[in-house]
Amino acid sequence: MVELSNGGMMPPMIMGTYKITDYKTLKKIIRKAVKHGFTGLDTAYAYENEAIIGNVVAECMRDFSMQRSDFYITDKIDIWQMQETQGKISENVEEALRKLNTDYLDLLLIHWPLPEYFVQTWESFVKVFEQGKVKAIGISNVKKRHLKQIITDTGFSPHVVQNERHPLHTDTKVLEFCKSNDIVYQAYSPVARMIEPLPGSMELNTIAEKYNKTVGQVIIRWQIQTGAVPVFMTQKTKRIEEYAGVFDFKLEEHEIHSISSLDINYKMTLESVICPGF
Ligand SMILES: NC(=O)c1ccc[n+]([C@@H]2O[C@H](COP(=O)([O-])OP(=O)(O)OC[C@H]3O[C@@H](n4cnc5c(N)ncnc54)[C@H](OP(=O)(O)O)[C@@H]3O)[C@@H](O)[C@H]2O)c1
Numbered sequence: 001m002v003e004l005s006n007g008g009m010m011p012p013m014i015m016g017t018y019k020i021t022d023y024k025t026l027k028k029i030i031r032k033a034v035k036h037g038f039t040g041l042d043t044a045y046a047y048e049n050e051a052i053i054g055n056v057v058a059e060c061m062r063d064f065s066m067q068r069s070d071f072y073i074t075d076k077i078d079i080w081q082m083q084e085t086q087g088k089i090s091e092n093v094e095e096a097l098r099k100l101n102t103d104y105l106d107l108l109l110i111h112w113p114l115p116e117y118f119v120q121t122w123e124s125f126v127k128v129f130e131q132g133k134v135k136a137i138g139i140s141n142v143k144k145r146h147l148k149q150i151i152t153d154t155g156f157s158p159h160v161v162q163n164e165r166h167p168l169h170t171d172t173k174v175l176e177f178c179k180s181n182d183i184v185y186q187a188y189s190p191v192a193r194m195i196e197p198l199p200g201s202m203e204l205n206t207i208a209e210k211y212n213k214t215v216g217q218v219i220i221r222w223q224i225q226t227g228a229v230p231v232f233m234t235q236k237t238k239r240i241e242e243y244a245g246v247f248d249f250k251l252e253e254h255e256i257h258s259i260s261s262l263d264i265n266y267k268m269t270l271e272s273v274i275c276p277g278f
Helices: 023-035 050-063 079-085 090-100 115-130 144-154 172-180 202-211 215-225 237-246 253-260
Strands: 014-016 040-042 072-077 107-110 137-140 160-164 184-188 228-232
Touching: 014 023, 023 050, 023 237, 050 072, 050 090, 072 090, 079 090, 079 115, 090 115, 107 115, 107 160, 115 137, 115 144, 137 144, 137 184, 144 172, 160 172, 172 184, 202 215, 202 253, 215 228, 215 237, 215 253
Parallel strands: 014 040, 014 228, 040 072, 072 107, 107 137, 137 160, 160 184, 184 228
Antiparallel strands: none
16 A cells, blocks of 8 residues: 555555446456455546446445445546636535545545646645545646645645656656655556557567566556556456556566656647646
């Protein structure tokens, strides 16, 4: 488990659910994930699956004798919610709790730091955190300047940052800022959806061969050893078995370095497209 600055604990890996809206698929992969100890789930209003996740989690609790506290559920506040409420998002949090069939969230993230309502939204986040409705709060898709701004303007530092990070975009500046400010860093798109040049990379394949692991396992291991919590996604149960095998080997320093050297500052999720005024 990974410790947060407020003493809370987060699983070392989290399963994302981006736009998986099919009940059967979510049920299949969440149950498989739970069996392999992956009890962290990441969703957002925009993923259109909060209610399904709420049902699947309730079924897991019933069928596997689990408690709500065995799960780690992350939700996000989207740009349109920030706009519609001018940052006063407490009703959106209530709605998320209703849909997810829970009385608290483990983590709530600002999905994008929309400049217009960034500070107001963060002030509302601090309120719902202080009310105990969310156990930790954070921001996604940030640069260092956003973190500095929020800390200076509100005096309340995020517990968590969730950014795109993989060997083609190592996001070193934000990662290092998080480490020196006691902020847990989550890496979304941790294997960059395995686009080329990753699967064909000689460096990665040589390391994978050495440890008898897949390239995906090596990249996830690199994430963990460099201090990130990977937020991965899959619709295949065999991928969950694959990722369960990332805890029994350790990369050497020079291997970590060679994976980090693949960085070409390539991003799949572009702020200029998604977040007006970013
Ligand atoms: N905060 C944000 O703005 C934001 C943005 C994007 C994503 N996210 C979160 O991060 C989660 C993960 O994002 P992601 O889907 O981009 O992550 P990813 O884990 O890097 O990519 C997963 C995708 O790659 C595919 N894939 C193909 N070959 C693979 C291989 N050999 N090994 C592993 N995966 C392979 C997977 O398909 P299979 O079904 O074959 O495994 C899956 O569709 C999302 O679900 C969401 O929760 C957050």
